[in-house]
Amino acid sequence: MNDIARQQLSIQIESMDLLNGQIKMEAHASAAYLAMASWCEQNGFFTSAKFFFKQTEEEREHMMKIFNFLIDTGGSPISPEVSGINHEFSSIKDVFESALQHEVKVSESIKNIVKKARASMDITTERFLDWFVLEQVEEENTIRDILDMIELTGMEGVGKQMIDNSIEKWIEE
Amino acid sequence: MLVANTKYCSLRQDASNRFFYLHLGHKSIPLRFCELLAVREKILSLEMASLFYEESCPHDFKILTLCNQQHLVLLTIEEILDLRELLLQAFVRMGLSCARESVYI
Ligand SMILES: [Fe+2]
Ligand SMILES: [Fe+2]
Numbered sequence: 001m002n003d004i005a006r007q008q009l010s011i012q013i014e015s016m017d018l019l020n021g022q023i024k025m026e027a028h029a030s031a032a033y034l035a036m037a038s039w040c041e042q043n044g045f046f047t048s049a050k051f052f053f054k055q056t057e058e059e060r061e062h063m064m065k066i067f068n069f070l071i072d073t074g075g076s077p078i079s080p081e082v083s084g085i086n087h088e089f090s091s092i093k094d095v096f097e098s099a100l101q102h103e104v105k106v107s108e109s110i111k112n113i114v115k116k117a118r119a120s121m122d123i124t125t126e127r128f129l130d131w132f133v134l135e136q137v138e139e140e141n142t143i144r145d146i147l148d149m150i151e152l153t154g155m156e157g158v159g160k161q162m163i164d165n166s167i168e169k170w171i172e173e
Numbered sequence: 174m175l176v177a178n179t180k181y182c183s184l185r186q187d188a189s190n191r192f193f194y195l196h197l198g199h200k201s202i203p204l205r206f207c208e209l210l211a212v213r214e215k216i217l218s219l220e221m222a223s224l225f226y227e228e229s230c231p232h233d234f235k236i237l238t239l240c241n242q243q244h245l246v247l248l249t250i251e252e253i254l255d256l257r258e259l260l261l262q263a264f265v266r267m268g269l270s271c272a273r274e275s276v277y278i
Contacts, residue, residue, distance in 0.1 A: 003267065003268060004186055004188060004191050004193075004206065004267075005186075005206060005209075005264075005267035005268070005269055006267065006268055006269060008206040008207070009206070009210075009269055012269055012270060012271070013213075013264045013269045013270045014270055014271075074206075074207075075210070076207060076210040076211060076214060078214065119271075120270075120271045121271075
Protein backbone atom coordinates (compact mmCIF):
# COMPACT_ATOMS: atom_id res chain seq x y z
CA MET A 1 0.00 0.00 0.00
CA ASN A 2 1.41 3.32 -1.12
CA ASP A 3 1.10 5.29 2.06
CA ILE A 4 -0.41 8.62 1.07
CA ALA A 5 -2.38 8.48 4.29
CA ARG A 6 0.70 7.92 6.43
CA GLN A 7 2.35 10.91 4.78
CA GLN A 8 -0.57 13.03 5.92
CA LEU A 9 -0.96 11.77 9.46
CA SER A 10 1.95 11.17 11.85
CA ILE A 11 0.04 9.40 14.59
CA GLN A 12 -2.31 6.46 14.86
CA ILE A 13 -5.93 7.26 14.19
CA GLU A 14 -7.02 5.79 17.54
CA SER A 15 -4.59 8.15 19.27
CA MET A 16 -6.27 11.01 17.44
CA ASP A 17 -9.68 9.86 18.67
CA LEU A 18 -8.45 9.51 22.24
CA LEU A 19 -6.74 12.90 22.13
CA ASN A 20 -9.97 14.44 20.88
CA GLY A 21 -11.59 12.88 23.93
CA GLN A 22 -8.88 14.44 26.07
CA ILE A 23 -9.50 17.85 24.49
CA LYS A 24 -13.06 17.52 25.66
CA MET A 25 -11.95 16.52 29.13
CA GLU A 26 -9.62 19.52 29.46
CA ALA A 27 -12.41 21.81 28.25
CA HIS A 28 -14.71 20.26 30.81
CA ALA A 29 -12.10 20.78 33.53
CA SER A 30 -11.71 24.40 32.50
CA ALA A 31 -15.47 24.94 32.72
CA ALA A 32 -15.74 23.05 36.01
CA TYR A 33 -13.05 25.26 37.57
CA LEU A 34 -14.87 28.33 36.34
CA ALA A 35 -17.98 27.12 38.17
CA MET A 36 -15.85 26.62 41.28
CA ALA A 37 -14.47 30.16 40.93
CA SER A 38 -18.02 31.43 40.74
CA TRP A 39 -19.02 29.53 43.89
CA CYS A 40 -15.96 30.86 45.74
CA GLU A 41 -16.74 34.45 44.72
CA GLN A 42 -20.32 34.14 45.89
CA ASN A 43 -19.37 32.59 49.18
CA GLY A 44 -16.64 35.01 50.15
CA PHE A 45 -13.62 32.85 49.31
CA PHE A 46 -11.97 35.46 47.13
CA THR A 47 -8.44 34.07 47.14
CA SER A 48 -9.76 30.61 46.31
CA ALA A 49 -11.70 32.18 43.45
CA LYS A 50 -8.44 33.62 42.17
CA PHE A 51 -6.90 30.16 42.39
CA PHE A 52 -9.70 28.65 40.31
CA PHE A 53 -9.63 31.45 37.73
CA LYS A 54 -6.02 30.58 37.20
CA GLN A 55 -6.80 26.84 36.98
CA THR A 56 -9.42 27.61 34.35
CA GLU A 57 -6.80 29.29 32.19
CA GLU A 58 -4.37 26.42 32.69
CA GLU A 59 -6.89 23.80 31.64
CA ARG A 60 -7.61 25.75 28.51
CA GLU A 61 -3.89 25.85 27.79
CA HIS A 62 -3.77 22.06 28.20
CA MET A 63 -6.64 21.78 25.75
CA MET A 64 -4.90 24.01 23.22
CA LYS A 65 -1.66 22.08 23.59
CA ILE A 66 -3.44 18.91 22.47
CA PHE A 67 -5.41 20.78 19.82
CA ASN A 68 -2.21 22.11 18.28
CA PHE A 69 -0.52 18.73 18.51
CA LEU A 70 -3.33 17.25 16.43
CA ILE A 71 -2.89 20.02 13.89
CA ASP A 72 0.89 19.52 13.78
CA THR A 73 0.51 15.79 13.23
CA GLY A 74 -2.01 16.23 10.42
CA GLY A 75 -4.98 15.12 12.46
CA SER A 76 -8.41 16.61 12.79
CA PRO A 77 -9.00 18.29 16.15
CA ILE A 78 -12.61 18.70 17.22
CA SER A 79 -13.87 21.74 19.10
CA PRO A 80 -15.45 20.22 22.21
CA GLU A 81 -18.98 20.45 23.47
CA VAL A 82 -19.13 20.93 27.20
CA SER A 83 -22.15 20.25 29.34
CA GLY A 84 -23.16 19.11 32.78
CA ILE A 85 -21.10 21.55 34.83
CA ASN A 86 -21.81 21.34 38.55
CA HIS A 87 -22.29 24.67 40.33
CA GLU A 88 -23.39 23.33 43.70
CA PHE A 89 -21.01 22.69 46.56
CA SER A 90 -21.70 22.25 50.24
CA SER A 91 -18.45 23.82 51.47
CA ILE A 92 -15.01 25.02 50.41
CA LYS A 93 -13.74 21.56 51.31
CA ASP A 94 -16.31 20.06 48.98
CA VAL A 95 -15.05 22.35 46.20
CA PHE A 96 -11.45 21.19 46.56
CA GLU A 97 -12.48 17.57 46.98
CA SER A 98 -14.29 17.62 43.68
CA ALA A 99 -11.32 19.39 42.11
CA LEU A 100 -9.12 16.52 43.26
CA GLN A 101 -11.59 13.98 41.91
CA HIS A 102 -11.45 15.76 38.59
CA GLU A 103 -7.68 15.75 38.48
CA VAL A 104 -7.50 12.06 39.32
CA LYS A 105 -9.89 11.29 36.46
CA VAL A 106 -7.78 13.35 34.09
CA SER A 107 -4.58 11.59 35.23
CA GLU A 108 -6.16 8.19 34.64
CA SER A 109 -7.42 9.21 31.24
CA ILE A 110 -3.98 10.42 30.17
CA LYS A 111 -2.32 7.24 31.39
CA ASN A 112 -4.88 5.25 29.46
CA ILE A 113 -3.97 7.08 26.25
CA VAL A 114 -0.27 6.47 26.95
CA LYS A 115 -0.98 2.76 27.36
CA LYS A 116 -2.96 2.57 24.13
CA ALA A 117 -0.35 4.59 22.25
CA ARG A 118 2.35 2.26 23.53
CA ALA A 119 0.37 -0.81 22.50
CA SER A 120 0.05 0.53 18.96
CA MET A 121 3.72 1.62 18.86
CA ASP A 122 2.67 5.24 18.47
CA ILE A 123 5.82 6.68 19.99
CA THR A 124 5.01 10.22 18.85
CA THR A 125 1.85 10.35 20.91
CA GLU A 126 3.45 8.58 23.85
CA ARG A 127 6.28 11.10 24.03
CA PHE A 128 3.92 14.03 23.58
CA LEU A 129 2.03 12.90 26.65
CA ASP A 130 5.14 12.78 28.88
CA TRP A 131 4.61 16.41 29.81
CA PHE A 132 0.98 15.78 30.75
CA VAL A 133 1.82 12.82 32.96
CA LEU A 134 4.19 14.95 35.03
CA GLU A 135 1.87 17.95 35.01
CA GLN A 136 -0.85 15.77 36.51
CA VAL A 137 1.44 14.71 39.36
CA GLU A 138 1.90 18.38 40.20
CA GLU A 139 -1.77 19.26 39.93
CA GLU A 140 -2.90 16.36 42.10
CA ASN A 141 -0.24 17.20 44.63
CA THR A 142 -1.25 20.86 44.86
CA ILE A 143 -4.87 20.04 45.60
CA ARG A 144 -3.95 17.29 48.07
CA ASP A 145 -1.78 19.82 49.94
CA ILE A 146 -4.66 22.29 50.01
CA LEU A 147 -7.01 19.61 51.37
CA ASP A 148 -4.46 18.78 54.10
CA MET A 149 -4.29 22.46 54.98
CA ILE A 150 -8.11 22.65 55.16
CA GLU A 151 -8.14 19.60 57.40
CA LEU A 152 -5.52 21.08 59.75
CA THR A 153 -7.11 24.52 59.88
CA GLY A 154 -10.66 23.31 60.46
CA MET A 155 -13.77 25.07 59.23
CA GLU A 156 -14.98 26.44 62.56
CA GLY A 157 -14.99 30.15 63.44
CA VAL A 158 -12.24 32.05 61.64
CA GLY A 159 -11.07 28.79 60.05
CA LYS A 160 -12.76 29.56 56.74
CA GLN A 161 -11.05 32.92 56.46
CA MET A 162 -7.70 31.40 57.37
CA ILE A 163 -8.19 28.70 54.74
CA ASP A 164 -8.94 31.26 52.07
CA ASN A 165 -5.93 33.38 53.00
CA SER A 166 -3.65 30.34 52.88
CA ILE A 167 -4.62 29.56 49.29
CA GLU A 168 -2.46 32.52 48.19
CA LYS A 169 0.57 30.29 48.65
CA TRP A 170 -0.59 27.99 45.83
CA ILE A 171 -1.20 30.73 43.33
CA GLU A 172 2.20 30.88 41.70
CA GLU A 173 2.95 33.71 39.38
CA MET B 174 -5.54 1.59 -6.05
CA LEU B 175 -8.16 -0.09 -3.91
CA VAL B 176 -7.77 0.61 -0.19
CA ALA B 177 -10.77 -1.28 1.11
CA ASN B 178 -14.16 -2.47 0.05
CA THR B 179 -17.28 -3.80 1.65
CA LYS B 180 -20.69 -4.89 0.44
CA TYR B 181 -22.00 -1.45 -0.57
CA CYS B 182 -18.96 0.78 -0.72
CA SER B 183 -15.30 1.03 -1.53
CA LEU B 184 -12.41 3.41 -1.05
CA ARG B 185 -9.68 3.94 -3.61
CA GLN B 186 -6.64 6.13 -3.56
CA ASP B 187 -4.95 7.84 -6.47
CA ALA B 188 -1.27 8.38 -5.80
CA SER B 189 -0.93 10.80 -8.72
CA ASN B 190 -3.19 13.47 -7.23
CA ARG B 191 -3.24 12.24 -3.61
CA PHE B 192 -7.01 11.97 -3.67
CA PHE B 193 -9.21 9.30 -2.21
CA TYR B 194 -12.41 8.21 -3.92
CA LEU B 195 -15.27 6.98 -1.84
CA HIS B 196 -17.75 4.98 -3.87
CA LEU B 197 -21.23 4.77 -2.44
CA GLY B 198 -23.53 3.00 -4.84
CA HIS B 199 -23.57 5.13 -7.99
CA LYS B 200 -21.84 8.03 -6.37
CA SER B 201 -18.11 8.61 -6.32
CA ILE B 202 -16.90 11.26 -3.91
CA PRO B 203 -13.36 12.65 -4.32
CA LEU B 204 -11.75 13.37 -0.96
CA ARG B 205 -8.56 14.94 0.21
CA PHE B 206 -7.11 13.17 3.24
CA CYS B 207 -8.47 15.72 5.70
CA GLU B 208 -11.89 15.33 4.13
CA LEU B 209 -11.62 11.60 4.54
CA LEU B 210 -10.90 12.21 8.23
CA ALA B 211 -14.00 14.39 8.44
CA VAL B 212 -16.17 11.73 6.79
CA ARG B 213 -14.80 9.17 9.22
CA GLU B 214 -15.56 11.48 12.13
CA LYS B 215 -19.09 12.04 10.89
CA ILE B 216 -19.89 8.38 10.35
CA LEU B 217 -18.23 7.02 13.47
CA SER B 218 -19.76 9.66 15.70
CA LEU B 219 -23.27 8.76 14.61
CA GLU B 220 -24.87 7.18 17.57
CA MET B 221 -25.70 3.73 16.30
CA ALA B 222 -28.51 3.05 18.73
CA SER B 223 -30.30 6.25 17.74
CA LEU B 224 -30.47 5.09 14.11
CA PHE B 225 -33.06 2.58 15.16
CA TYR B 226 -35.40 5.21 16.54
CA GLU B 227 -38.03 6.50 14.22
CA GLU B 228 -37.40 10.24 14.86
CA SER B 229 -33.73 10.31 14.02
CA CYS B 230 -33.99 7.93 11.15
CA PRO B 231 -37.48 7.80 9.65
CA HIS B 232 -38.21 5.28 6.89
CA ASP B 233 -34.99 3.48 7.67
CA PHE B 234 -32.63 5.91 6.01
CA LYS B 235 -30.60 8.90 6.96
CA ILE B 236 -29.59 11.96 4.98
CA LEU B 237 -26.02 13.06 5.54
CA THR B 238 -24.03 15.95 4.20
CA LEU B 239 -20.37 15.30 3.56
CA CYS B 240 -17.36 17.53 2.85
CA ASN B 241 -18.61 20.90 4.04
CA GLN B 242 -22.04 20.16 2.64
CA GLN B 243 -20.84 19.66 -0.92
CA HIS B 244 -22.37 16.22 -1.08
CA LEU B 245 -25.72 15.00 0.02
CA VAL B 246 -26.05 11.28 0.52
CA LEU B 247 -28.98 9.17 1.48
CA LEU B 248 -28.06 5.98 3.27
CA THR B 249 -30.02 3.15 4.76
CA ILE B 250 -29.06 1.88 8.20
CA GLU B 251 -27.47 -1.13 6.58
CA GLU B 252 -25.38 1.10 4.31
CA ILE B 253 -24.29 3.27 7.22
CA LEU B 254 -23.12 0.21 9.13
CA ASP B 255 -21.35 -0.96 5.99
CA LEU B 256 -19.66 2.40 5.47
CA ARG B 257 -18.60 2.37 9.08
CA GLU B 258 -16.99 -1.01 8.54
CA LEU B 259 -15.30 0.25 5.38
CA LEU B 260 -13.76 3.20 7.19
CA LEU B 261 -12.49 1.06 10.06
CA GLN B 262 -10.97 -1.38 7.57
CA ALA B 263 -9.45 1.38 5.43
CA PHE B 264 -7.45 2.91 8.26
CA VAL B 265 -6.12 -0.48 9.27
CA ARG B 266 -5.06 -1.10 5.65
CA MET B 267 -3.40 2.30 5.45
CA GLY B 268 -1.31 1.48 8.51
CA LEU B 269 -2.88 4.14 10.67
CA SER B 270 -4.87 1.83 12.88
CA CYS B 271 -4.10 -1.49 14.44
CA ALA B 272 -7.47 -1.89 16.08
CA ARG B 273 -10.11 -4.07 14.57
CA GLU B 274 -12.59 -2.41 16.85
CA SER B 275 -12.65 1.35 16.95
CA VAL B 276 -11.90 3.11 20.23
CA TYR B 277 -14.03 5.94 18.96
CA ILE B 278 -15.54 8.07 21.72
FE1 LIG C 1 -5.41 19.58 32.49
FE1 LIG D 1 -5.71 19.97 35.81
